[in-house]
Amino acid sequence: MAQLIRRATNPRVFIDASTVDLVDEDLVAEFEPEWTGNGLVEAAPTDGSGIKILCGQEIGTVSVTAELWDAAPPMDLDTWQDAAEIHVVWPSATMDFGTTGADGEDVLPLPGSGDYRVRVYGRNRDDGDPRDDTAPVEEYVIQVWPVSGSAASHEPVNGSVTYKQTSSLGARYRLGPARGLEL
Structure with missing residues (x-):
């Protein structure tokens, strides 16, 4: 059974x-x-050194929790609108999801x-831009785990x-x- 190793949470990650x-x-x-793959998450196409998560707001704050697991964690589809998974070859031992946090709270x-x-x-990705103060907070959970050998191939x-x-x-x-939809 997969074990959670670390969790980092910031309820106010600024997005632009x-x-x-x-x-x-x-x-x-x-x-x-391109967002056409899953409408949620994409990795840099050449080297994987960056990942972008599509938000419902252009500028604002969202809640983000990032988790490191030792293997694939259990699925939690009941409470989320969207869920997708990608493979990346990450170039370092750091994954920063805020780039503005103090004391590593976003790392x-x-x-x-x-x-x-x-x-x-x-x-809560469909609740408007700009957000009304009474709208639910837009939230994301990012789960990361290493893959190696035959699993990676x-x-x-x-x-x-x-x-x-x-x-x-x-x-x-x-x-x-x-499909003729306006973005």
């Missing part, structure tokens, strides 16, 4: 340009995600560089698996302009 950016120690996540230490699965859950073709897609925001991006 509609994304939570997960970055390594170089603090760079410069790429344009999830990893065992080192290498192959990881990253599962993201999101909810058996990843899906694009490294992405979608488990649940119920938000309108995610649907707009998954279906996108090819």
